[in-house]
Amino acid sequence: MIDMMSSDSNGMLDEGEEWRKKERTILLRRLLDVERPENYTQRVKVIKYLEQEGLPSNDVDVETLASILRDDQLESLLMLTCTNSTAVFKGRYYTFSNGMLQHRGSWDIVRKDLTEFLNAHGRKGYALLKAMLEVDTDTIAGIMAKASEVYGERLNPINMLIELRDGLRIAYSTSMDEGERGNGEGKRGRHKTVWGILEEVRPLVRHMLDELCHIPRLSTRDAYMEFEYEVKRMDEELRTYLMQLMEERYEDTLRFGRDVTSEHIARYLRELFGSLYLDPLLAIAQQYSLTDSSIVSEKNHSKVMSTGFNLALFGDPGSGKTFAIKDLIIGSENGVPAHGLPGMNRYCGGMTPAKFIAIGEAYEGRSVNFIITEFNDWFKYKGMVEPLKIAMERGIIRYETKSYSIRPYRFTSFFSVNYNTSVYNKNIYEPTIRDPNFKAVEDRMLCRLHILTKDRYGELAKRQSSLMKGILQERMSYTAGMIRDHLTLVYAIQRGYHNKDFKPKQIMINDGVVDRIRDVMDVIIEHIEDGSRYGEHRVPFSVRLEKKTLQLASTLALIRFFSYNDVITIDEHSLSIALRYLVEEAWIRSGYTFDVKSVTDILSIE
Numbered sequence: 306m307i308d309m310m311s312s313d314s315n316g317m318l319d320e321g322e323e324w325r326k327k328e329r330t331i332l333l334r335r336l337l338d339v340e341r342p343e344n345y346t347q348r349v350k351v352i353k354y355l356e357q358e359g360l361p362s363n364d365v366d367v368e369t370l371a372s373i374l375r376d377d378q379l380e381s382l383l384m385l386t387c388t389n390s391t392a393v394f395k396g397r398y399y400t401f402s403n404g405m406l407q408h409r410g411s412w413d414i415v416r417k418d419l420t421e422f423l424n425a426h427g428r429k430g431y432a433l434l435k436a437m438l439e440v441d442t443d444t445i446a447g448i449m450a451k452a453s454e455v456y457g458e459r460l461n462p463i464n465m466l467i468e469l470r471d472g473l474r475i476a477y478s479t480s481m482d483e484g485e486r487g488n489g490e491g492k493r494g495r496h497k498t499v500w501g502i503l504e505e506v507r508p509l510v511r512h513m514l515d516e517l518c519h520i521p522r523l524s525t526r527d528a529y530m531e532f533e534y535e536v537k538r539m540d541e542e543l544r545t546y547l548m549q550l551m552e553e554r555y556e557d558t559l560r561f562g563r564d565v566t567s568e569h570i571a572r573y574l575r576e577l578f579g580s581l582y583l584d585p586l587l588a589i590a591q592q593y594s595l596t597d598s599s600i601v602s603e604k605n606h607s608k609v610m611s612t613g614f615n616l617a618l619f620g621d622p623g624s625g626k627t628f629a630i631k632d633l634i635i636g637s638e639n640g641v642p643a644h645g646l647p648g649m650n651r652y653c654g655g656m657t658p659a660k661f662i663a664i665g666e667a668y669e670g671r672s673v674n675f676i677i678t679e680f681n682d683w684f685k686y687k688g689m690v691e692p693l694k695i696a697m698e699r700g701i702i703r704y705e706t707k708s709y710s711i712r713p714y715r716f717t718s719f720f721s722v723n724y725n726t727s728v729y730n731k732n733i734y735e736p737t738i739r740d741p742n743f744k745a746v747e748d749r750m751l752c753r754l755h756i757l758t759k760d761r762y763g764e765l766a767k768r769q770s771s772l773m774k775g776i777l778q779e780r781m782s783y784t785a786g787m788i789r790d791h792l793t794l795v796y797a798i799q800r801g802y803h804n805k806d807f808k809p810k811q812i813m814i815n816d817g818v819v820d821r822i823r824d825v826m827d828v829i830i831e832h833i834e835d836g837s838r839y840g841e842h843r844v845p846f847s848v849r850l851e852k853k854t855l856q857l858a859s860t861l862a863l864i865r866f867f868s869y870n871d872v873i874t875i876d877e878h879s880l881s882i883a884l885r886y887l888v889e890e891a892w893i894r895s896g897y898t899f900d901v902k903s904v905t906d907i908l909s910i911e
Contacts, residue, residue, distance in 0.1 A: 326372060328396040329379060331504050333370050335394060336387045336401070350386045380406045393474050396505040412509050418473045419513055424541075426465060427533040431514065432456035433465050434502075437476070438511055442501035466500055475506050523666050524711045531664035535651065539673065543648030547797055550790050551805075558790040562867035565791060568878040570864065573784050577777060581764050584618060584629040585644075586882070587753060587857075591616045591721055592634065592645045592792055594860040596799035597672050601872075603815040612812065612860045613672060614853060615697050616721040617680070617747065620755030625765050626723035627678045634676065634721070640778040642785040645674075646796055652676045658683040662692055662704045666714045672800075673718045680724035690746055696720075697749035720750070748846075751853045751886070754893045795866045810866065812859045812873045818880060822854050825884050825908055829891045832899035846894040850887065858883035884910050 360374075374382065383406050390404035395411035423430045429452075436451035437443075443451070445463060453460045469476035478500045502510060523529050550558060570589060574582040594612040601608050618626040631637075634645030635652060651668075653661060653675055661675070661683075683689055692702050696716040704711045755761070771777040798807045830844060861879035888910060892901050905911075 325398050328399050328505055329370075329374070330368055332379075332394050332396070332399055332401060332406075336383060336389055336392055337370075354382050354385055376408050380408070393503070394505060395475060395503060397509070412506070415473070415475060415506055415509060416513065418475070419510065422465075422468070422473060423513075424537070427537070428529060429456060429460055429462075430465060432460060433462045433469075434510055435514060436462075437500070437502050438507065438514070440501075442479075442481075442499040444497055444499055448500060469502075470500075475503050475510075477501060477503065525663045525666070525709060527660060527663040528666040528711075532667040535664075536667050536671075539648040539651070541648070543646070543793075546647040547793060547802070550793060554790055555794075558787070558794050559867060561787045562791050562794070565788075565864060566868075566876065566878065567861040567864045567882060570788065571878075571882065573788075577780060578768060579764050581625060581761070581768070583882075583885075584625065584753065584755075585633050587616060587618075587751065587886070588629045588634055588721065589644055589788065589792075590857060590860050591674070591719070591751075592649075593795065593863050594856065595646060595649055595672055595674055595719065596796050596863065598799050598809075598859070598863055599811045600855070600859045601811045601813055603813050606811075606813075608811075609814070610852065610856065612856055612863065613719050614856045614860070615719050615750040617750040617752045618723045618755060619726050619752065621757035622725050623765075624755035624757045624761060625768075626755055630721040630723055631676050631678055634674075639772060640775065641772070642778070642781050642789075644785050644788050644792075646792055647789070649796070650674045650676055652678075654678060658686055658689045658693070659704075659706070662702060663711055665696065665702065665716055665718070666711060668716075668718050669714045670717055675718060675720050677720060677722040680722040684743060690743060694745050694749065697746060722750070726754070748849055751857060752890055752893075753886070791864075795863065798866070799863075807867075810869065810871065810873050812862060812875070814855065814859065814875060818855070818858065818875050821880065821884065822851050822887065825887055825910075826851055826891075828904055828907055829888065829895075829899065832904055833895050845896065846891060850890060850894075854883045854887040857886055881910060884908065 360378075370379075370382075383401075387404070392401060394401035395415055397410045397412050398408070400407040400409055400411045419434075423434075426433075432452045432455035433448070435455045436448050439451055440447070445466070448466070449460065449462055452462050466476060466478075470478060478498050480496045481499050482496055523532065567586075567590075571582060571586055574585050574589075578585060591614060594614050597611045597613040599608045600610050600612060616630065618629055620626065628641075631652065632641050634643065635650050636643035649672075651673055656677075677683070683693070692704055695702055696718075697720065699715070699717055701713050701715050702711070703713045768777065796802075799809045801809060833844070858875050858880045861882055862873050862875045864879075865876060866873065885905070888901060888904055888908070892899065892904075
């Protein structure tokens with residue numbers, strides 16, 4: 306993704322007279338070209354002007370002229386000698402059009418035009434520009450061959466070429482004698498039309514293709530279509546939102562950010578959802594985790610992990626799972642405002658797992674969140690556990706069927722999912738997913754069980770009534786926007802997309818935090834009943850549970866980003882929420898074989 310808030314849109318080139326001189330050389334060669342013998346009359350005019358200005362006139366060539374002329378002299382010389390009023394020059398520092406030289410660049414306009422061109426033509430436009438950068442000039446047939454190779458199938462670029470030449474005016478076509486190819490073998494008298502990109506805009510075009518609109522070589526049409534229509538849309542959504550935030554709400558967001566904590570957000574959600582507040586809090590926390598911020602050790606500042614985690618809400622149907630991970634994050638048709646990151650959540654409703662594995666290639670190198678509201682359905686297909694387990698470990702996915710294969714790619718994104726389970730009388734749950742290896746997937750997610758008890762039903766019914774009356778939406782309207790702005794700004798800083806006033810920060814953990822988590826786990830294991838259905842002395846969860854607890858505490862601490870100068874430390878409320886999650890998930894996975902209240906009382910966890 307590009308640096309959306311760069312103060313200098315043309316900043317990949319060094320400032321200085323050297324680049325100006327290069328542009329003046331290109332400009333003079335295009336408009337005067339006094340080195341050609343047939344331009345003798347024009348050459349005489351140039352010499353007279355140089356003598357009039359008291360400048361050396363013995364050796365007149367464009368390199369010398371570019372070095373000795375000031376900008377005002379260059380303008381005067383072109384007014385006296387240039388006869389090509391239809392010529393166009395669109396440099397970084399100079400613009401020539403309608404027979405007039407202007408001492409200002411055109412690259413901002415060119416960038417805007419090219420962005421619109423690429424948005425309109427997508428991968429085809431990218432392939433054409435990429436092909437044209439490989440050579441100075443080429444015939445339509447040559448450009449077509451190169452562009453088709455980049456595109457992956459036959460591509461006819463003629464209409465796009467005309468648009469670049471006549472609309473954007475950054476390309477040109479010219480008639481050329483075949484003998485000018487340089488090998489002397491062409492037949493004189495035969496001409497061909499060649500096309501090229503204006504020399505002065507080629508660096509900008511190359512930069513935009515590399516940074517703004519890089520299109521990877523993808524294995525399947527599904528991946529190409531995903532990149533063209535979803536990835537680019539999501540990039541633009543984030544870019545637009547962030548730019549509006551910076552222009553209109555930046556100071557308000559900073560004021561909010563200096564005061565907000567995980568405790569404030571928890572209080573806001575508790576006022577809305579009562580005892581169900583922890584589900585949306587985890588969903589919002591997962592959005593902050595998408596910053597993939599570094600968690601480092603206090604002792605030697607070495608990186609121990611990152612914040613990004615996968616979230617799963619599972620349990621009885623109708624227990625509020627979809628609302629927490631989908632409606633609250635991306636918004637809903639009944640007016641629930643979005644609290645999640647703009648352009649960073651891909652809803653996968655109705656998608657098959659094979660389709661997901663194919664389109665996942667288009668997101669390689671990105672950290673987006675895939676929202677899957679019926680995760681059960683994905684495991685009706687054989688062989689899905691292994692690739693999804695690898696995806697949750699952010700590993701390299703390999704997938705091949707009889708009809709197609711996908712090149713190995715590294716999955717760098719995250720999931721928030723829900724799925725139904727069967728909950729028995731003793732509150733023991735079993736996934737409705739029959740694959741015996743599913744627990745390996747479950748073990749790689751931060752999980753929370755939903756049992757549709759009478760109390761939970763009452764809370765859900767109350768919330769539904771508030772939604773139908775519009776009360777809930779009204780309460781959310783202001784704070785949801787502030788949370789979303791804060792989340793977006795923190796994300797932009799941590800990912801390096803915005804560097805106006807802040808630099809990315811690390812989250813530092815000390816021995817005390819690690820020891821607290823270990824102590825809680827020791828108490829839990831001590832209270833798990835021997836002879837439980839898992840067998841005597843068997844621990845029904847892995848050490849990943851402690852890692853997920855630390856990730857959650859660190860992510861919640863990230864909410865206080867603007868309260869710290871250099872590094873972020875884990876505050877007591879963030880740790881308390883994470884420890885509560887640890888106790889509850891251990892309780893669920895142990896089959897409710899210990900008394901939660903006894904454990905939380907011993908540990909002084911609210």
